[in-house]
Amino acid sequence: MGQEALWNSSRNHYRFFEFDQAAKGYLTVAQDPKFAGSEHRKEALGLTASLLDNDQQYGKAAELYKRYSEAVSDKPQDSAQAYFFSCNAYEKAKENSKQSACLKDFIKKFNNQPEAGDLVVQAHMKQAVITEQTSRDKNAVLNAYKKVRDEFIAKRLPAATPAAGFAAKADFLIVEEKFKAFQKKELKFGSKPDQIKKTFEAFTRRVEGV
Secondary structure (H helix, E strand, O other), rough: OOOHHHHHHHHHHHHHHHHHHHHHHHHHHHHHHHHHOHHHHHHHHHHHHHHHHHOHHHHHHHHHHHHHHHHHHOOHHHHHHHHHHHHHHHEEEEHHHHHHHHHHHHHHHOOOOOOHHHHHHHHHHHHHHHHHHHHHHHHHHHHHHHHHHEEEEEHHOOOOOHHHHHHHHHHHHHHHHHHHHHHHOOOOOOOHHHHHHHHHHHHHHHHHOO
16 A cells, blocks of 8 residues: 555544554554555554554553654654653553653653643652652652752743643642741740741741742
């Protein structure tokens, strides 16, 4: 079957909800050497990744998302989005170690690209959640959430972005954790009113200085 014939056949399979056949055709266009010159090669790679993702074949989808990210590296925003989808696929598969490694690679790869700023903050948030779920080290968890907030501030992202929501949530969790620690601490107020005031002011300074 020729290049355009296979491409159109795959599109028809997709149109009629025959997703297995569509994915098979798209994957052939994407990686068979016979179709190396096809103008649809990159798009086919991304479509295959999406179809496998929807079919819960997360491991295969993750790898194809990474390949698609590399294939469209001339488009930084699309490249970052595809790589981020790869990490999300590992998350859906509940593979924490692979997700964490993917997020670290994502941050390293796209941290200095302005187009990926929002996704980088989200990646730090997902790392913080993983740290909270897997670590007993409260300082490590606290530092992970601090990183979310600090990255949002450093990248000077707009307020009306998902990253702003993650930064606000991280900030809330930081303060909440500090307040829990404050509640557990045995306080010695003394007998003078100004000593009580100083105790609470000291706590407030610690929270604000996080």
